[in-house]
Amino acid sequence: MNILSVLANGVTEAVQSLYGVLPDPSLIQLQKTRKEFKGNFTVVVFPLAKISKLSPDQTGEAIGSFLLEHLNQVKGFNVVKGFLNLEIAESYWLDFFDKAMQDEEFGFEKKGIKPLVMVEFASPNTNKPLHLGHLRNIFLGYSVSKILEANGHSVVNVQIINDRGIHICKSMLAWMKMGNGETPESSGLKGDKLVGKYYVEFDKLYKEQQKQLIDAGRTSEEAAKMAPVILEAQELLIKWEAKDPEVYSLWEKMNSWVYEGFNASFEKMEVSFDKVYFESDTYLLGKEEVIHGADKGVFFRKEDGSIWVDLTNEGLDQKALLRKDGTAMYITQDIGTALLRFRDFPETSYQIYTVGNEQEYHFKVLFKILKKLGFDQADKCYHLSYGMVELPEGKMKSREGTVVDADDLMLEMQNVSREVAMEQGKLEGLTENEKEGVYHYIGMAALKYFLLKVDPIKNMLFNPKESIDFAGNTGPFILYTYVRTRAILRKFEENFGPISRRVDYNGPINEVELNLLAKLHDFPLVLKESGNTYNPSLIANYTYELVKEFNSFYHDFPILREENKDLRTFRVQLTQKVGLVVRNSFKLLGINTVERM
């Protein structure tokens, strides 16, 4: 049984036996003892003093004595201003550590004991390359998926690619007009970059034409509607929907370039998907379902033929689902996608959509619609919303060229990492290839940790000029500590053979060792909490605290140089376990560890 429940039960018994009242569980408040006081866990006495009708300090003393007498895990206590601080016996910590040492998957639930969860993330449009905002999305979604898995769920990672619509037609049109048959091979450009380039070209041309129209006396609204290129793009979309062979094959060709580019980026990011959905496969299904819903009377038709849903009873608005010309909208395809997923994975318990917080309203509406259509799964759809990544000058805007390109940033991180590593010069003996691998991993650790350590719901700031730190509360700092643990273990094994998984040490334990054990003790709780709240930042911050504690230990006490054999082994075991928990935590964040740096 967990020590916290042991203590809670003990306090309950104490109150009942001392004061004859069974206390409500909410009155038993246990927390970790603050550093400046002696003890490991603290009982907040104030609520219990109401039952005892004695002063908090008297009550604390009485409960403390009771626990000392009845629980062998408690070896001492003190009462300070209404707080009962309990000291836990070393035998409890050592026993815990012995169990943890034997549990390779310490803190992890057995995979698959909980129901299947679908996690959607990434979900790019095919007309633009990936940028920093996507990185936050992708790292967040991937990490949440890993965390849920560690909490015992089966998980499928999916993404929906918005591969159809006016946006890709714009790129296609510009390529037809100005591309001269350019391909990724002929230009040396990554496929997504090439297609993105023509999207920008389109926009330039479009703006020029609008300006001419405005100069000729049109309003800006009129100009936006009548510029020749936009009309051409719309025509292209209609041809596409009619599956015009020429248009369709161009669309297929350009999208395939984009996917090749995306896949190269995903590989660098070290993420993967179990299934990819395409809007072009789901929008017709969505249309059908909307029409079906209108026929059933779940939705209603306006005079012009457009189809709407009325959500005013749910506190929302009316929302269009199908245009008067019968074409699909953004939400139409989302309905279709959800449907397809329910069919593909009927055993799914939760569906998690990792999408930015600007779409909160959209998902509220979507889930209500699915519910109205009679899908019970709608109750188990969850919008994992996250804040924007802002630049010092505000939001990233592609039109103003202030987007931070994902590939560029990843490359930049690797470069910085190389520079720092060269200065340190600790990688002698590795081949150039191995070194580049290390630089890459360190760079990705810096980037991923930077984006994941912040609470997802908050907007966060990225300052390109300052680049991402490698010291302090950062990925590389944590990696560095991991590498230290690895070096110690290597040397220990060279000299003394394999490390035992049984903890035979009987104490004493010094304060820093105890802090480390207590931190390790927290790991399963943190993992559970981060799973319940879909929040990787809890893992990130936990890992940082663990590593801080270890560095302090490493600095103050000899490990390999410890002469007492039993103590040396204990400290090496502690080192090993810290290293493993760091590595596993980083896995949950989607970060790979390195052996040297």
Next chain:
RNA sequence: GAUCUCGUAGCUCAGUUGGAUAGAGCAUCUGCCUUCUAAGCAGACGGUCAGGGGUUCGAAUCCCUUCGGGAUCACCA
């Protein structure tokens, strides 16, 4: 205008269901490498937890209100 969300040190962020004297990193300053990797450790400096009111034995945390930033409220995606 309505709804949602955020506001904690110069900057970037932590702060578990309300608990003790609000914590880290960066930046600035000071020590510590012939001993397990100094991308480290230890210390100093730095706060009206946006302002005001309320609930409570106790509030950064809950409620009300004002101010400030962001987002959303399309037959755009």
